[in-house]
Amino acid sequence: MNTGRILGSIAIMAGITYLIRMLPMAIFRKKIENPFIKSFLNYVPYAVLAAMTFPGILDSTGTAVSAAAGCVAAIVLAYFGKSLLTVAIGASAVVFAAQMMGF
Amino acid sequence: MKKEEFLQGVRHGIPICLGYFSVSFAFGMMAVIQGLPLWAAVLTSLTNLTSAGQFAGLNLMVAGGSSVELMMTTLIINIRYFLMSLSISQKVEEKMTWKQRFAVSFGITDEIFAVAMQRPKELSAAYMAGLISTPILGWTLGTFCGGAITTLMPQRLTNALGIALYGMFIAIIIPPSRKNKAVLFTVLLAVALSCIFTYVPIFKFLTGGWGIIVITITVSAIAAYLFPIKEENEEGEIG
Numbered sequence: 364m365n366t367g368r369i370l371g372s373i374a375i376m377a378g379i380t381y382l383i384r385m386l387p388m389a390i391f392r393k394k395i396e397n398p399f400i401k402s403f404l405n406y407v408p409y410a411v412l413a414a415m416t417f418p419g420i421l422d423s424t425g426t427a428v429s430a431a432a433g434c435v436a437a438i439v440l441a442y443f444g445k446s447l448l449t450v451a452i453g454a455s456a457v458v459f460a461a462q463m464m465g466f
Numbered sequence: 467m468k469k470e471e472f473l474q475g476v477r478h479g480i481p482i483c484l485g486y487f488s489v490s491f492a493f494g495m496m497a498v499i500q501g502l503p504l505w506a507a508v509l510t511s512l513t514n515l516t517s518a519g520q521f522a523g524l525n526l527m528v529a530g531g532s533s534v535e536l537m538m539t540t541l542i543i544n545i546r547y548f549l550m551s552l553s554i555s556q557k558v559e560e561k562m563t564w565k566q567r568f569a570v571s572f573g574i575t576d577e578i579f580a581v582a583m584q585r586p587k588e589l590s591a592a593y594m595a596g597l598i599s600t601p602i603l604g605w606t607l608g609t610f611c612g613g614a615i616t617t618l619m620p621q622r623l624t625n626a627l628g629i630a631l632y633g634m635f636i637a638i639i640i641p642p643s644r645k646n647k648a649v650l651f652t653v654l655l656a657v658a659l660s661c662i663f664t665y666v667p668i669f670k671f672l673t674g675g676w677g678i679i680v681i682t683i684t685v686s687a688i689a690a691y692l693f694p695i696k697e698e699n700e701e702g703e704i705g
Contacts (some may be wrong), residue, residue: 364527369506372536377513378521378541380547385571387551396514402690404546406652408518409642410685411543411602412635413656414678415522420632425625433626437633441640448488454633459626 429461468592475596478585482577483604489517489634490605494612496521496631499624500528504613512608515575515602519544519632524680535676542679550579557582558589566591573598648693656685 424430437454445453490511493495499508514520522543528641551574556572570591578597582589616624643650663669663677672680 364501369502372523372527372531373506373510373513374509375533375536376519379537380514380519381572383541383544384547384551384564384574387548387554388558388567395626398694398696400551402694403686404549404647405695406686406689407542407546407682409649409652410656410689411678412517412523413653414660414681414685415586416632416635416639417524417657418635418661419525420629420676425530425628425630426577429626430629431507432632433629434636437629437636438640440516440613440633441637442589444483444641445637446655447634447637448492450637451492451633453628454629454636455626458629461625462622462626 371389398407424458424462426462426466428466429458433458468590471590472596475598476600478581478594479578479600481598482581483600485577486601486604487608487611490608490610492630492634493517493520493524494614495616495627496612497524497609497685498613498616499627500524502527502608504617504646505521507613508606508610511600515546515573515605516544521635532610534590538676538679542682546576549572550576554579554582559591562591570594570598572671573602575601578599588674648689648695651693652685653690655688656681659685 420434421427421430424433433454437450438456439452440450493511494507496506497510498504502510510523516521519540522539523536526539532538542703554574555567555572558567562570573594578601581592583595616627619627624654639653642655659681660677663672665683669677671672673690
């Protein structure tokens with residue numbers, strides 16, 4: 364990745380994100396009441412994160428078996444309500460152990 | 467008076483700052499593991515101040531996604547800030563100047579929005595400046611520390627940490643899926659479509675970013691149609 368491309372990408376992300384935050388403050392004065400749009404926006408983060416995680420997680424560690432083991436560990440930890448950091452580190456630890464064992 | 471407002475904002479921002487430090491620490495690690503230079507990771511955090519958007523953007527940058535993909539993905543993932551900014555705009559003091567409005571809007575995140583909306587009083591520029599300042603600091607500093615530590619780590623360890631980001635995503639989506647059928651439905655449908663788009667050859671034209679956009683819009687629309695929410699914030703906020 365060259366420096367120009369990195370700077371360009373960061374500028375695109377920062378610019379779009381800022382416009383999204385700034386435009387309503389600058390333009391809109393009324394609240395959105397449309398229940399469909401409100402519901403839609405409520406579900407967006409879950410849909411995005413789920414689609415990004417699966418099946419991408421299986422390619423994240425170099426070997427599919429260690430990734431699958433880490434994935435199961437993450438799901439179990441998350442199911443029991445562990446914090447973001449605990450789940451992330453727990454999954455990584457399981458991947459590390461699996462790779463040490465040759466998977 | 468102004469100073470008191472500012473300091474109250476700072477106090478309310480400190481828990482957010484601490485939470486941000488750990489999440490952005492992970493972002494700094496991920497960015498460096500995936501090959502981004504440390505300065506670029508720090509610059510991204512300083513100018514974006516958003517979690518999911520940055521992680522997705524990072525994935526696209528590394529995978530060599532096009533500028534249009536990057537724009538659309540950023541737009542779709544962060545469009546929720548539009549509604550939050552809209553709500554905040556109803557709650558700020560009327561006398562707030564345009565310049566102050568432009569500055570305050572930079573700091574609208576899920577957590578800052580949640581804290582600001584809990585405040586019984588109108589939002590002054592001084593309070594918002596205080597509320598936003600420490601989270602920006604925590605977010606940027608966390609990215610630097612995470613990235614800096616990663617550059618010193620052995621390869622075997624960075625391999626294992628490749629799953630960390632996904633672990634965090636799982637930690638975000640699983641607990642609300644347990645409590646709420648509609649969220650569970652959203653997650654399962656998104657996962658199913660994502661697997662189909664990845665493994666069924668006819669969908670190859672939907673490379674990474676586009677597939678996620680199509681899935682997000684489709685699944686959120688179906689969920690909104692089947693399970694309309696009644697009250698704001700019913701599902702809780704996520705980072």
